[in-house]
Amino acid sequence: MTYLETTPSAAPDYREEKRQRIASFANDAEFRALAETWRVKALERKYMNNFSWLGRPLIQLPTDAMAIQEIIWATKPDLVIETGVAHGGSLVMSASILEMLGHGQVLGIDIDIRPHNREAITSHPLAHRISLLEGSSVDPALVAQVQAQAQGKRVLVFLDSNHTHEHVLAELNAYAHLVAVDSYVVVFDTFVEDLPDEYVWTDRPWSKGNNPKTAVWEWLKSHPEFQIDKSIEDKLLVTSAPDGFLRRIA
Template sequence: MQEIEKFRQESLLRIQSYPNNQKLQDTASSFFQQTISVNYSYNFTWLGLPIIQYPQDIVALQEIIWQVKPDLIIEAGIARGGSLVFIASMLELIGGNGQVLGIDIDIREHNRIAIENHPMAKRITMIQGSSIAPQTIQQVYDFANGKEKVLLLLDSNHTHDHVLAELKAYTPLVSIGSYCIVYDTVIEDMPADYEWKDRPWGKGNNPKTAVWEFLKENDNFEIDKTFQDKLLITVAPDGYLKRVK
């Protein structure tokens, strides 16, 4: 254990130096901007299903799940199901009865079949509906009833209003010491002329602006910058929110 603590302390010292290393920051930013334009995050799978995330954020989520050991992980935004399977596999490794609850406004039939037929399906439940609809929120609260340790992941509609509504609706479920991870806050950091094609979000209207507004009125959460500082490449700068009280 002493060696593990030594490793942790050495890591922290390195991480603390990264924000002041401008060359490193510029390199990371350049890499991200180049890779987002070629759909880099669409290249990976987890146990056979597509997981549309940057590898760095996958590793960070692994660290958080192992640290918190939640009874329930709520994820808004299912896509092709790889993230649900990743979460379920981590809960399987931890042991116990941990469950993942996925929410999506449109769970396509072929994705549902792939998820339901996966070996990790025993830990996965899905709800189809808007994550901010009252009936969906009620279903989530009913499912979370009695769960002591809850982790929240928001990765659905990325507009300011939608994410802010999700934050207000679901963060009361997050247990102290656990996290709410808000993905794609990096939208705010992209160049002003970056084209989001037919997407309704963009600079000034995205998950990061929602996080900033949410934290003005809620001091139960703080941005844990350790993650973005050490990852260097992440879709969630200012999006790793730790519940502190």
């Protein structure tokens, strides 16, 4: 039984059936290969740009959105820290789950929050659960502000801004220690490392060998208090965050 499956209301026999099915996906090479092929095609066609959450564009795979709501519902954080704001869909999604839980705030951080996006976020019906910080997520002064807001709170972190190795490593060093035991740091776009060798990013500074997954691998070498929760990836199969669901275990 995985951590996220310990508290649902479903009957025990249903939970066990699901656990066995998800476990079988870990070794289903054919199914996993299909998922990887589909993910490349989806990226080429900007499939993940097709969706919204409560009126705000959400640049996520639907499977990852499902995982996010499961994690928030299971961990019940007081504060969700999100780097990367874009149109605000992810902030609104987190806020909507917190609203149903009846507590918690979302803190969105981005180096450039465009005025029309800020206006849409601050005027949204869930704006009372959202606050914004504009600046680099690894700027020491901004990090200090975030750490002050996180003091004494149960924290969950989503990293989805600049996807270079150096930047993601700096974000992990800045924010992961704030996360509570049995909560998560979710590092998005780790799939860049798994793209075909011939895939070329023409307008981005990240690439194979320089991306969120390589940062996760390096960071975990010196942080045994975290482990990759493979059960989430095995359940989703199609995810932008392979090796990116990091659960704090100590």
